[in-house]
Amino acid sequence: MRIIIVGCGKIGTALIGALVREGHDVVAVDNRPEILNRLTNQYDVMCLPGNGADFETLSEAGVERAELLISLTSSDELNMLICFLAKRRGARHTIARIRNPQYNRSSLDFLRQQLDLSMPLNPELLTAQEIHNVLQLPAASKVETFSLNSFEMVELRIKEDSPLIGHQLMDLRDHFRAKFLICVVQRGNEVVIPRGNFVLQSGDRIGITADRSELWKLLKQTGLARRQSKKIMLVGGSRIAYYLSKRLQSSGSKVVLIEVDKTRSEQLHGTLPNAQVFHADGTDQERLLEFGLLNQDAFVSLTGMDEENLLLAYNAKIQQVGQVIAKINRDEIVQMAEQMGLENVISPKNVVVNVVLRYVRALENSMDSSIEKLYQLMDGKAEALEFVVPAPAPFTNIQLKNLHLKKNILIAGLLRNNAAIIPDGEDMILPGDRVVVISGQRKLKAMMDILQ
């Protein structure tokens, strides 16, 4: 489908890459020719120099045939205007980046309605939500909640002393007497959907699906669960820090916030009266210790510099803070962080790409396939897809162990009458079920695609 992206900064470029990989017709609009030059060389897109709010640029981009327009310029107001115009010119759906907190309060619904926006996009808010999710479940680096909140998937890394090591996967269920499924494993840079005879090693990053209560049981038994972080230190008073502090406070956590800029720190204290705000350079170790780094449950580095965040997080890890999260945007630094043993790295860019990709997939599915929802796992190297099985099909009423599934496909969960089933080989898919399928690298369109 035809997708127009206006504004090709960091997030725009990442989004273009992802959408082109999905096979969409992408038109990129930007007023900086040097950026467009780089884009044409790198991706199969049409690049148009110009202002996205310009009528002619929009028609040249083929807005009347566009399924979706995403406006990501640095100005919220311009984004709103572009989406408004595009909608009037015939774009079917529009997404605008609106990041100013003022617009993100009560006025957002009004704006959204008046501009007929399909989705407002606030990268900082989304990132804050993601970080918040991780802080809620201390052992995991990422949490996904599938339909109706009844079962979840967590991504976590296996430590050297983990009791999961050394057992074949098929023995684990009996061993821990919990119903769960290890449905995806990343070892090094490779992502596999493991079979029953797979043996975990330390350093593996795994995805576990289970019913919510079962998951906790498991995490406790394996010693993976820890106390939920209640005292959290944030370095860097960005918008992400603001949104995150708000959420943390409302869930009862104590926040220590360190910001280097005086006016900004005062501003923050004005809007977050319950937080402890310090005006100091967060890279100064002495200061961090003075502000009580060692007493914290969690440490989050949110400054504007990837390198600084990496080093801050590394330092906190060495000081043995329970949970360390770093915000890092550039892919190569994310990799570096993983090599340095930092498990929780959050990239706002990837967060936004996932959200938009999910939206685009949903749009596509509403057209020609039966995928209900899509989740990206392991940084997009695998996917979890939710299908509804409305009627009997070649894969229903057959025990899963007898189904001839394609390689790298796994049935991770069934949802029947509002109850989650973590299936084993004896279970079968019945008509009316919701099915969660994990797929490594293979793009599935319909449930039928899982069969060989």
Added chain:
Amino acid sequence: MNRKMVFFIIGRILLLESILLGLPMAVSIYYWDGGQIPLLFSMLLSLALGATLTRFMRPDSQVIYAREGFLITGLAWVIISVLGALPFVLSGEIPSFVDAFFETVSGFTTTGASILTDVEKMSRSMLFWRSFTHWIGGMGMLVLMVAVMPNLPGRTIHILRAEMPGPTMGKLSPKLSDTARILYLLYIALTVVELLLLLAGGMPLFDSAIHTFGTAGTGGFGIRADSVAGYSPYLQWVIAVFMMLFGLNFNLFFLLTMRRFKSVLRSEELWTYVAIVLASTALICWNIRPLFACFSDALRHAFFQVTTISSTTGFSTVNFDSWPSLSRMVLVLLMFIGACAGSTAGGLKVSRVVLLFKTFRREIRHLLHPHSVTTIRFEGRTVENTTLSSVATYFALYMGLFVLFWFIVSFQPGYDGVSNFTAVAACYNNIGPGLNLVGPAGSYAGYSPFVKLVLSLAMLFGRLEIYPMLISLMPGVWLKK
């Protein structure tokens, strides 16, 4: 460097060539003129080589950069010409391999320069293949590959950019493969229209096909010794008009199909091109008026010769070599200007010439008013300085290489300066006939094999706009990891 990818794509090109050889094969079977075996052998050889390369050169990574794009293009054109020359050699109709190579390069690069002294002796299938190479080379073999062979990596743009003429490349649709398909559809549509118009004028089907291929690719291979002089005025007008159409930027045709007439009418390059053609026609018409009995003949011949040269085709309705020197001079000038960017024509391209003139004007204004700020606008947009300087560099390189080729060709004994000059100009700009010994009535047969190879190289340099060939010839590029 991703060597495997380079050879993998070359392999695909060879597979495509073997399929394309099927068409002359069909012609040969229809006329049963003895070309079947040589064509079949060439097809099989091309198939075998292509299959081997695509099988054993399966790349580990599909990522390519500008370097690979240039190399693929440069190498592909040489290799398809070598294989394309085989049918001529094997059938014995052009026994010397160098001659056959020259003829094929001349075909693929849509030059139309020929070493044949008597074209009417050639068999039908060979004539068909010779002209069909024009049609393939016009829009480009690599563009065709991108259009018909799926699953190429995103950076294919480096290949297309190297093959498509013009200072910058505009995409017609977000996906490159769609762009290539649109271009070929437009190309085929225009080809069919011309074919029908020629048939309507009473030209036999075979002749119509040959002349349509020659026009569409702006090549210029004919089947008669006197080119198209023997056909009716109607047919000559049809060919002349279509030569001009194929000299236009194909983006304009696309805009027409999208009903964006305003954008077409605002095209600066289009109007400059039309103005150049009309002005030259008027000048030549006035100049040659005494040679012809009636005005309509003079007009027709003037227009035909202007379109044939400016679109870099190379058909002729008269021996313009016998015209007054003013007309001949204008024609030589047109050789260098060429037609629009994004067309099938050669030469410097009108858009480059316009940009060069605008740069000159700015330079002069700058000398007079050192503090004045001047931006250059073209097609309604401000042109970046990097584009301007690359156009200026291209021009300098273009002229430098021209002089170099002229110098080398001048070693040939027995040829005068005008012949050598226009031979190089006609090959380099992909036109075909020059003046004097290489004029419409002459041929390139008298040149030594060495000079023929140099001229073949000049044609490839001209068609691919220098850089792909130049870069492929630099050993350092190949040696780099």
